[in-house]
Amino acid sequence: MKKPDEIKICLGSSCFARGNREMVNEIKNFLEKNHISDKVVFRGSHCLGNCENGPNMKINDEVIGDINKARVKEELSKKLTK
Numbered sequence: 120m121k122k123p124d125e126i127k128i129c130l131g132s133s134c135f136a137r138g139n140r141e142m143v144n145e146i147k148n149f150l151e152k153n154h155i156s157d158k159v160v161f162r163g164s165h166c167l168g169n170c171e172n173g174p175n176m177k178i179n180d181e182v183i184g185d186i187n188k189a190r191v192k193e194e195l196s197k198k199l200t201k
């Protein structure tokens with residue numbers, strides 16, 4: 120069976136202060152709306168070591184920087200809904 124997709128949202132202090140606090144709900148809502156909450160592992164992470172390009176999230180092995188609400192939705196639709 121295919122490994123479930125994994126989303127990590129950086130909750131390190133730099134990303135947290137730059138908007139990721141709100142992104143947690145944004146991502147949760149997206150997963151619920153698209154009925155994929157049970158297919159995706161979603162968790163917070165420590166600093167991803169990419170603060171200068173933050174706020175960051177990670178989808179599987181790819182770090183995505185400079186996220187905002189619109190970008191989060193775009194990336195999640197592109198990578199997780201087919």
Ligand code: FES
Nearest residue numbers: 131134166167170
């Ligand atoms: S705090 Fe998010 S990459 Fe460092």
